[in-house]
Amino acid sequence: MxxxxxxxxxxxxxxxxxxxxxxxxxxxxxxxxxxxxxxxxxxxxxxxxxxxxxxxxxxxxxxxxxxxxxxxxxxxxxxxxxxxxxxxxxxxxxxxxxxxxxxxxxxxxxxxxxxxxxxxxxxxxxxxxxxxxxxxxxxxxxxxxxxxxxxxxxxxxFTPFDAEIKGTYGYGKWENVITGLEFENIVRENAGIVRPSDGKRPEKVAFIQCVGSRDERLGNLWCSEVCCPYAMRMAGTIKHDNPDAEVSIFYIDVQNTGKEFPVFYEKIRENVRFVRTIPVDIYPTENDGLKLRHMAEDEGSPSFEEFDMVVLSVGLMPxxxxxxxxxxxxxxxxxxxxxxxxxxxxxxxxxxxxxxxxxxxxxxxxxxxxxxxxxxxxxxx
Amino acid sequence: MAETTDMIEVTINKDVLVIGCGAQGLESAEAVAAKGYKVVLVDDGDVPAPASADIEVMANTTVESLAGMTGDFRTCLANGSGRSDRTFGAIVVAPKYGLAPLNEAYGLALDDKVVSMTQMEALLGDAAFKKTLGQGEGKTIAFVSGFGQEGDPAATSRVLEAALTVQKLGNARAYIYANNVKVGARGLERLFTLGRNEGVVCFKPLEKPAIEQGDTLKIVINDPVVREDVALEPDYIVVEEEVVVGRANLDLAETLRIDTDLDGFIPSNNVHRFPANSNREGIFVASTLEDAPNVALRVADLLASGVKSVAANAAVVDETKCTICLTCYRCCPHGAIFWENGIAAISPVACQGCGICASECPMDAIQIGDFTDDALKADIEGAVASVSGTPSIVAFCCQNSALEAGEAAKAFDTELPQGFRMIQVPCAGKVDVEFIMKAFVEGADGVMVAACHEGNCKAERGSTFAKWRVEEIRKRLETIGLSKDRLIFTTIASNMAEEFSMKVRMFAEKL
CATH class of the missing domain: 3.50.50.60 (FAD/NAD(P)-binding domain)
Structure with missing residues (x-):
């Protein structure tokens, strides 16, 4: 004093x-x-x-x-x-x-x-x-x-993970593959999420978690702590603005947002599909769409699924x-x-x-x- | 708005009460004492001796009641030797939460083979027990976690530490059955990897494991990786624990009149509270060790050298109008209202100036600082009069959110209708029915009440009050022959300039 x-x-x-x-x-x-x-x-x-x-x-x-x-x-x-x-x-x-x-x-x-x-x-x-x-x-x-x-x-x-390092996701090549950080800025500037390729509202969106984090091959043995929270919250805003939109989150383990997480998580699961697998790669399709290949959890073989937009939940690097x-x-x-x-x-x-x-x-x-x-x-x- | 604000100096008691002597309570007491304040540390159980001599300790003591206000909190502390009345300038709550095993979620009864996480940690502290785990063929220990509850990094950390300890004991083997592995804290992913490299097996079944508890224990899961049933007969099963709030904490929150979150944890889940604030000025919350120094900073900020300079007119009650109906006392989200000389009195130190009380007061007996009823009415007249072009829109903007967004929208040259005017209010909860109607009477084509999102209101319930009032008036507009769509309620965050413009443009188009 x-x-x-x-x-x-x-x-x-x-x-x-x-x-x-x-x-x-x-x-x-x-x-x-x-x-x-x-x-x-x-x-x-x-x-x-x-x-x-x-x-x-x-x-x-x-x-x-x-x-x-x-x-x-x-x-x-x-x-x-x-x-x-x-x-x-x-x-x-x-x-x-x-x-x-x-x-x-x-x-x-x-x-x-x-x-x-x-x-x-x-x-x-x-x-x-x-x-x-x-x-x-x-x-x-x-x-x-x-x-x-x-x-x-x-x-x-921090530095956001450089998504181009995960080359199979085509970040930098396919316009509608964006990072979580870009999602933040797009919404801020457009008062809602729009696709970079045509400025239209995406109807089908995928989030891929742990891009750069929890990656033993890259030597990144840490959870970035913020990506599950931001992806789930973003998924919630997409559904709020457009209840017809389909949103999927591909993940390893869902991390908590903080206080009142059980209530938050229960609510978000009503609206958003959670798939426990990390997709392998992404290819472009017609109309600026994206085809995502993953090993679905209940099948033994690869599945292909199309999305309008894919958000890479990039982690926090030194x-x-x-x-x-x-x-x-x-x-x-x-x-x-x-x-x-x-x-x-x-x-x-x-x-x-x-x-x-x-x-x-x-x-x-x-x-x-x-x-x-x-x-x-x-x-x- | 008023030109000048008269300041008055209020003397503040410099003693601080810290409730709860868990690690963060002790740390808070030390940190506050290090700032030079006298601390009384109470706990309803034992209190270990603190390092600092400036801390007075009262064990087995509860806070029976709280009266007075920020800077002058009058408490009654009760223990076996009686009651004592003590006055404090600030109060720090360091809640101690309990743990309860979730064995029932797995259909298990606790016995000598099925134990709680706490029990296993105690057993692993016993050298003789540890020896039995690693000897001979070695024992198998299965940890089940994340199926009785979502869990958190703290719980995961305990499982990973214990599993690694077990795995390193001779021939002992550790298995983890987890739902979401909560590695979202410093060092946990590395610990998780280290465990697996040491041989800890982690299964992540999609469904809760089926467990038989008979002469032997048996866990069966369908492993999503190999896509077949995997059975294990472990020697021990360790069940996860959930954090429980407990009656004592809920009672304390009620005594202190501070809000809890949906799960009963203190304080409410509101970004304006973090890291260490409650809804009441002068009552701080240390939920974690890291909160302790933050609590000390807030205490030092408030108590300073014992004199606080505050606005004399923060909230003023007209004694000729007050009928002691208790409305203001009930609706004040900051617990800043008390009784003095037969009328309501508002502590200028505790008051946050939101103005909910002024709007709710049926006698219009309360005036708020720079936002008196007369000043706001003058603002409304000025706003409508200054409009050229149609439609004219008056937006009541909360200064914590919408006003910031609106100012940014103007600064960044986003497109706003010509006839758009903002009126600053301290909180949407200050927007009276009378003000909205006044705007229409003055000739506004549309009125907008722009507030914080629910759960983000600095005054907790201000935006909720505003929403109710708007809904009520929309009904009334119909009966007097105006379209209800000329009035809208909207929520916006302070950093959303473009969204603000868009909402105003959409409203203008509709009009």
């Missing part, structure tokens, strides 16, 4: 980084929030609401709320399009920041997913579209220079920057390649950088890390 001082750098502006930053500010700690992309919120700010008539507790709206909190908080200083250059630990943490030089020219006009993402629009090189009011020149974004802080929270997040972050901040990697969150030398790890987790889980975990960081500041001073 004594007034807390000190400054913490939070690396990564996804839901874990936002939550950690906000919790620190609530404890009167000032925060330098560093985000390499042009907007805050990470992957989760692009997620869609998955409510039917009732809320399905996916937490997507919580990200919106947390983003609003953070951008309105004077103790949090946000650096967009900025990365960590080097780290000097001789006296606290002296961190050099550099502009993210990733070429964003192709982006032309980037539109943030949330109006709380300031600036809303970012102009890239060679913009042909008229720049909207409030647009910022991308070349002017980003921070350079050294910043001294007392502790660091690393919340660099963040693309894990290795470099591990080296810069001297954080060991886990056997799975995530950042080891048991470090306690003034560097902390929050969110999916340390392993798969839900929005709710990332928020709770980030709160815990913020608590630990404040405790560390108290002891260090």
């Amino acid at each position: 004594k007034s807390q001082s000190g400054k913490v750098m939070v690396v990564g502006g996804g839901i874990a980084g936002l939550t950690a930053a906000w919790e620190l500010a609530r404890q009167n700690v000032s925060v330098e929030l560093v985000e390499k992309s042009c907007f805050l919120g990470g992957y989760s700010i692009g997620y869609t609401c998955k409510a039917t008539d009732t809320c399905q507790q996916c937490g997507a709206c919580s990200v919106e709320k947390m983003l609003k909190n953070v951008v309105g908080e004077p103790l949090i200083n946000v650096h967009l399009r900025t990365e960590i250059g080097s780290l000097d630990r001789s006296d606290g943490f002296k961190i050099s920041l550099k502009k993210n030089c990733e070429d964003m020219a192709e982006a032309l006009v980037l539109k943030g997913f949330s109006r709380h993402n300031a600036p809303l629009y970012v102009r890239g090189k060679g913009v042909t579209e008229a720049a909207p009011e409030g647009a910022v020149d991308i070349e002017k974004m980003g921070s350079e220079g050294d910043i001294n802080v007392d502790a660091v929270i690393v919340a660099t997040g 963040g693309a920057d894990s290795k470099i972050v591990s080296e810069t901040f001297d954080i060991p990697l886990t056997v799975d390649g995530f950042l080891d969150d048991s470090v306690d030398s003034g560097v902390f790890v929050a969110g999916t950088a340390a392993g798969p987790g839900t929005i709710a889980g990332s928020m709770a975990g980030a709160g815990k890390i913020a608590f630990d960081a404040v405790k560390y500041l108290g002891g260090a001073k």
